[in-house]
Amino acid sequence: MAAVTTGLGGQLTIDLAALARNWRALDTVSAGALTAAVVKADAYGMGIAEASKALAAAGAQFFFTATVDEALAVRAAVPQAHIFVLNGLYPGAANVYVRQRLMPVISSMAMLEEWLAKCLERNEAYPAAFHFDTGMNRLGFRLNEATTVRERIDLIGFAPQMIMSHLACADQPNHEKNRTQLALFQSILTHFPQVPASLANSAGLMTGRDYHFQMVRPGIALYGGRAVIGRKNPMANVATLHAPILQVKEGRTGETVGYGAAFTLWRESRLAIIGLGYADGFLRSLSSTNSRPGGKVWLRGKLCPVLGRISMDLTIVDITDLGSDLPKPGEGVEVFGPHISVDDQADACGTIGYELLTALKGRYTRNYVGGAEEP
Numbered sequence: 001m002a003a004v005t006t007g008l009g010g011q012l013t014i015d016l017a018a019l020a021r022n023w024r025a026l027d028t029v030s031a032g033a034l035t036a037a038v039v040k041a042d043a044y045g046m047g048i049a050e051a052s053k054a055l056a057a058a059g060a061q062f063f064f065t066a067t068v069d070e071a072l073a074v075r076a077a078v079p080q081a082h083i084f085v086l087n088g089l090y091p092g093a094a095n096v097y098v099r100q101r102l103m104p105v106i107s108s109m110a111m112l113e114e115w116l117a118k119c120l121e122r123n124e125a126y127p128a129a130f131h132f133d134t135g136m137n138r139l140g141f142r143l144n145e146a147t148t149v150r151e152r153i154d155l156i157g158f159a160p161q162m163i164m165s166h167l168a169c170a171d172q173p174n175h176e177k178n179r180t181q182l183a184l185f186q187s188i189l190t191h192f193p194q195v196p197a198s199l200a201n202s203a204g205l206m207t208g209r210d211y212h213f214q215m216v217r218p219g220i221a222l223y224g225g226r227a228v229i230g231r232k233n234p235m236a237n238v239a240t241l242h243a244p245i246l247q248v249k250e251g252r253t254g255e256t257v258g259y260g261a262a263f264t265l266w267r268e269s270r271l272a273i274i275g276l277g278y279a280d281g282f283l284r285s286l287s288s289t290n291s292r293p294g295g296k297v298w299l300r301g302k303l304c305p306v307l308g309r310i311s312m313d314l315t316i317v318d319i320t321d322l323g324s325d326l327p328k329p330g331e332g333v334e335v336f337g338p339h340i341s342v343d344d345q346a347d348a349c350g351t352i353g354y355e356l357l358t359a360l361k362g363r364y365t366r367n368y369v370g371g372a373e374e375p
Contacts, residue, residue, distance in 0.1 A: 008244075008365060009244065009363055009365060010241065010242065010243045010276055010280060010362060010363060010364040011242045011243075011332065011364060011365050011367060012239065012240070012241050012360060012364040012365070012366050013239070013241075013337075013366075013367045013368075014046050014047065014050070014238060014239055014367070014368050014369070015236075015237070015238050015239075015240075015370045016050065016051070016054040016369065016371060017370025017371065018237060018370060019051060019054050019055065019222060019223065019370075020054050020055065020057065020058035020370075021058075022221060022223070022224065022235050022236055022238065023037060023055050023058045023059065023060055023218075023222055024058055024059065025234075025235070025236075026205060026216070026218045026221060026222070027059065029205060029206065030205055030212055030216045031212070032212070033212040033213060033214055033215055033216050034061070034062060034214060034216070035059075035060065035215075035216055035218065036060065036061075036063065036064055036198075036215055036216065036217045037052070037055040037062070037064070037218070037222060038063075038064045038201075038218060038219030039051055039052050039055070039063055039064070039065060039070070039074060040064065040065050040066035040070055040086065041070075041358040042358070043223070044220065044222075044223045044225070044354065044357045044358055045223075045239070045281075045358050045359070045361070046223055046239060046357075047366060047368075048065075048073045048074060048077070049073055049074075049076070049077040050077075050368055051223075052073075052074045052077045052078050053077050053078060054370075055222070056077075056078045056080075056081065061080075061081065061082055062081075062083075062084070062215065063078070063081050063082070063083050064083075064084045064217055064219075065083060065084070065086065066085070067087055068085060068090060068096060068102065071083045071085050071100065071102045072100060075100050075102070082103070083101070083102050083103065084102075084103045084104075084105050084129055084162075085102055085103065085104050085105060086105050086139075087105070087139070088105050088107050088108070088111050088131070088139065089104035089106060089111040089114055089115055091110075091114065094114060094115060094118040095118075097126070098118065098122070098126055103128050103129060103161060104129070105128070105129045105130075105131045105139075106128050106129065106131065107130075107131040107133075107139040108141065109141075109145065109148070109149075109152075112130075112149065112152065113152075115128055116152070116153070116156060119156070119158060120156065125157070125158050125159065127160075128161060129160060129161050129162040129163070129164050129198075130149065130162070130163050130164065130192075131164045131165065131166075132145075132146065132163065132164070132165050132185070133165070134165040134166075134180075134181040134184040134188070135168050135177060135181045135184065136166055136168045138166070140165065140166075143184060143188065146188050146191045147191065149191075150191045150192065159195065160192065160195055161195075162195065162196045162197065162198055162215065163188060163192050163195050163196070163198075164197070164198045164199070165184075165185045165199050166199070167181055167200070167201060167203070167204045168181065170200070170201055170202075170203035170204040170207060170211075170227075171203045171227060171229045173203070173207045173208075173228060178207065178211075181199075182199070182211060185197070185199050196214035197214055197215075198213055198215040198216065198217055199212075199213055200212055200213070200216040201216075201217055201218065201219060201220075201227075202218040202219055202220050202221035202222070202227035203221075203227040203228050204216070205218055205221070205227075206221070206228055206231075207228070220353065220354055220357075222238075223239065223357060224236055224237045224238040224239065224341075224342070225342060225343060225353035226341075226343040226353055233341070233343065237337060237338050237341070239342065239357065240334065240336070240337030241334070241335040241337065241360070242332035242333065242335065242337075243276035243280075243282075243315075243335055244275045244329075244330055244331070244332050244333075245272045245273070245274060245275075245330065245331050245332070245333065246274065246275050246329055247272070247273040247329060248270065248272050248273075248326060248327060248328070248329065249270070249271050249273070250269070250270060251268070251269040251271045252265065252269075253265055253266065253267055253268055253269075256308070257307045257316055258307065258308025258309040258311065258316055259308070259309045259311060260308075260309055262287065262288075262289045263288060263290055263308035263309075264290055266290070267320065268320075269318055270318075270322070270326065271307065271316050271318060272304070272316070272317050272319045272327060272333070273314055273315075273316055274297065274314065274315045274316070274333055275314065276313075276314070276315050276335065277312045277314050277315060278310055278311070278312055279313055279362060279363070280313075280362025280364065281356065281359030281360050281361060281362045282295070282310060282315060282362075283310070283349055283351070283355070283356065284309065284310050285349035285351065286306055286310055286345060286348055287306065287308060287309040288305060288306050288308065289308075293305060293348065294306040294310075294348055294349065295310075295348045295349065296317075296340060296344075296348070297317055297333040297335055298333065298334035298337070298339040298340045299317075299319065299327060299331075299333045299334070300322055300325055300327065302321060302322060303340065304317045304318055304321070304322070304333070305317060305318050317333070336356070341353075342356050342357055
């Protein structure tokens with residue numbers, strides 16, 4: 001049976017009901033902790049407005065974005081949302097945060113001073129989270145700044161909304177760094193008694209309740225991606241990408257396929273030319289050679305391998321093993337979805353599902369199904 005008939009290019013189908021089920025499943029695992037929703041990078045490629053609405057309908061009240069622009073998109077979609085901006089306070093932008101009720105995740109003394117100045121100017125303690133670096137060496141106060149931060153906010157009577165950090169190796173639950181970061185985070189919290197805390201991303205949420213604290217911040221797991229290495233992914237598939245077959249043709253033994261003549265046909269072959277390329281987020285690293293396999297697509301019940309280099313707009317796949325069950329132009333192949341996961345594709349090119357999902361800025365028709373399920 002044909003996967004889908006597209007006719008008009010690639011089709012990205014996003015199951016909002018599955019997204020809502022994933023949030024509720026994670027909320028059950030997080031038990032006593034609040035379950036937020038990370039919707040940065042256009043909700044991991046799903047569409048930030050539609051995803052935020054579905055997550056809010058499922059019960060999410062707290063949202064995390066990376067940038068102010070993303071936060072404004074969530075505010076427009078979910079007016080009642082509580083929104084944290086992970087990249088912190090952009091210089092000179094405090095008025096936007098205040099006006100739009102956005103909470104910066106403050107990670108430096110410069111950010112802190114600018115935010116406190118705005119609070120003093122307006123004589124109001126606008127909420128913000130504080131991020132401490134416990135081992136990533138990305139954004140965050142250094143551990144030895146905890147006392148200074150505490151003294152500075154005590155001086156004017158400011159209380160942070162939350163204390164945060166981020167796990168570097170949560171996708172590897174047995175990694176010693178997880179326990180080290182947990183211990184360091186707990187030491188930071190002694191400076192901020194009674195302030196809610198948040199440490200766990202998707203993988204941290206799944207690792208154990210010691211990492212949950214008062215709020216968990218799942219991202220990739222919401223969208224059906226694999227959060228923990230070496231475990232079966234328990235999350236429902238959210239995104240399915242189909243791309244159309246443009247042509248079916250014969251290939252002869254000894255002929256080469258694609259740019260650079262990187263793949264030589266070793267048998268009489270049938271090839272399907274797919275309307276999909278790296279301009280659509282199907283990474284060039286999913287290409288193959290005779291010595292290195294690449295990505296695959298799902299067609300008529302079989303996995304069909306990519307042959308040769310992926311072009312900007314086109315990908316060639318081997319459909320020889322379909323036998324006489326040949327597809328026709330216009331028929332779609334599943335690039336990822338229920339039969340071949342985004343993580344399968346990511347594994348084939350040495351990356352992670354996050355990169356493939358957030359690269360979905362291609363020339364697709366987006367189809368939202370499932371609607372927003374009520375809790």
